[in-house]
Amino acid sequence: MPSGVLSPVIAAAPASLAPEPPADPSGHRLIVTVVAIQFASCMGFFAVMAHLVAHLRHDLGLLAGTVGLILGVRVGLQFALLLPVGAVTDLLGARRTGAAACALRALGFVLLGAAEGVGALLCAAVVLAAGGALYNPAAQSLLAGVSPALRSRGFAAYVVAQHSATVLGPPLGLALLSLGPGFPVLTGTAAALWTVGGVLFLLLPHPAQEPAAARFRHVFAGVGMVLRDRRFLLFALMTAPTTLLANHIMTAVPLLGFTSGAATLCFCVLAAVAAAAQPFVAAGRRGERPWVLRLGLLCAAAAFFVLAPLDGTQTGPLMLAAVLNGVANGLIQPAIFQRAARHAPAERFGSYYGVLAFCAGMFSFAGELMVGRLFDLGPAAATAALIGVGAFAVAAAAGTRGP
Numbered sequence: 001m002p003s004g005v006l007s008p009v010i011a012a013a014p015a016s017l018a019p020e021p022p023a024d025p026s027g028h029r030l031i032v033t034v035v036a037i038q039f040a041s042c043m044g045f046f047a048v049m050a051h052l053v054a055h056l057r058h059d060l061g062l063l064a065g066t067v068g069l070i071l072g073v074r075v076g077l078q079f080a081l082l083l084p085v086g087a088v089t090d091l092l093g094a095r096r097t098g099a100a101a102c103a104l105r106a107l108g109f110v111l112l113g114a115a116e117g118v119g120a121l122l123c124a125a126v127v128l129a130a131g132g133a134l135y136n137p138a139a140q141s142l143l144a145g146v147s148p149a150l151r152s153r154g155f156a157a158y159v160v161a162q163h164s165a166t167v168l169g170p171p172l173g174l175a176l177l178s179l180g181p182g183f184p185v186l187t188g189t190a191a192a193l194w195t196v197g198g199v200l201f202l203l204l205p206h207p208a209q210e211p212a213a214a215r216f217r218h219v220f221a222g223v224g225m226v227l228r229d230r231r232f233l234l235f236a237l238m239t240a241p242t243t244l245l246a247n248h249i250m251t252a253v254p255l256l257g258f259t260s261g262a263a264t265l266c267f268c269v270l271a272a273v274a275a276a277a278q279p280f281v282a283a284g285r286r287g288e289r290p291w292v293l294r295l296g297l298l299c300a301a302a303a304f305f306v307l308a309p310l311d312g313t314q315t316g317p318l319m320l321a322a323v324l325n326g327v328a329n330g331l332i333q334p335a336i337f338q339r340a341a342r343h344a345p346a347e348r349f350g351s352y353y354g355v356l357a358f359c360a361g362m363f364s365f366a367g368e369l370m371v372g373r374l375f376d377l378g379p380a381a382a383t384a385a386l387i388g389v390g391a392f393a394v395a396a397a398a399g400t401r402g403p
Contacts, residue, residue, distance in 0.1 A: 027146035031154040039161040041197040044190030046169030053254040068372015072365045074125040079361010081133035082354040089137040089350035095204045098138035102198030104131030106191040113187030137350045144341045144349040156278045166271030170264040226355045236359040238399045241392040243360035244367040245300040255375050257312025269322040277330025288338050296331030297397035299324050304390035308383045
């Protein structure tokens with residue numbers, strides 16, 4: 001649930017475009033609320049996603065290619081929508097956008113639990129994608145709007161909440177799957193947790209608003225600013241593989257034949273390592289340094305190279321891949337956020353984030369479809385597919401340059 005060159009901070013926007021000061025000057029209340037939203041929503045998300053591939057593959061009997069299509073539609077559409085939605089977040093405000101996101105995600109999980117055919121699954125994937133597209137720019141725009149002194153620590157807490165939920169979510173999913181109807185109980189719980197997140201968004205204070213016509217003009221100006229920013233566009237293209245690198249391990253491990261217990265342990269180890277890396281990246285705003293992103297991409301490449309030859313029985317190498325992927329996630333996520341937040345004006349962060357995430361999502365969509373089809377062709381093709389994913393990480397790391 002994403003290496004290039006970033007210029008120094010863009011000159012301050014004109015006074016008429018300056019963002020309104022937050023209702024809580026310290027930003028602490030906002031950060032605490034956003035972190036709580038992140039924890040609740042990620043608990044629901046990862047409780048389901050850690051077991052979704054096994055449900056689609058074994059309970060519903062879908063081919064790996066069809067599984068890849070469903071997962072790819074969700075990821076691809078979600079990130080495709082971010083191109084316009086990032087700018088819409090700047091227009092509507094993060095509070096209302098975030099509440100709408102949580103409502104759509106809750107509905108999507110209810111639909112997913114009831115779906116049995118490919119058409120219904122694709123419908124659920126579309127609703128989940130729309131909710132995810134609204135959620136990420138809303139939450140991260142709120143964090144980008146706090147003072148620079150709090151921003152890196154706030155985002156570190158935000159990502160630690162995500163990874164803590166990633167540790168706790170899969171075991172929660174296993175426990176819920178053992179109850180009665182199984183998967184519908186699991187998706188219903190996820191929907192309830194996303195509903196909690198929506199309520200928390202609504203509890204945030206109302207920011208001051210510009211007149212609607214002025215906000216429309218500023219949104220269109222923001223989109224144009226991003227598209228003219230060649231350095232940022234290069235950064236977005238070079239970080240395009242990061243969403244595939246972060247998410248594909250959750251698809252690959254079940255498809256390689258590992259049991260639900262082994263997969264759950266893998267995801268928990270991955271998340272715990274990623275959370276442990278966050279304080280290191282947040283300290284001194286290290287994430288803005290190019291070597292942090294480069295090292296994260298190389299660790300992600302190593303994780304997929306270790307994973308590629310496995311056949312579902314080698315738990316030791318699987319744990320090594322989990323550790324490497326955890327280090328990669330712990331370095332890559334805050335590095336991208338910190339560098340983007342430093343580069344983009346605060347009132348344009350949604351627009352910048354939308355372009356960044358759009359590039360990553362399109363790459364992930366194509367990658368999920370291609371890798372899913374290769375898994376259907378046999379073990380040799382599956383190994384080649386995972387090596388290819390690792391090669392993309394190496395290429396992205398090679399393209400990282402200093403500021």
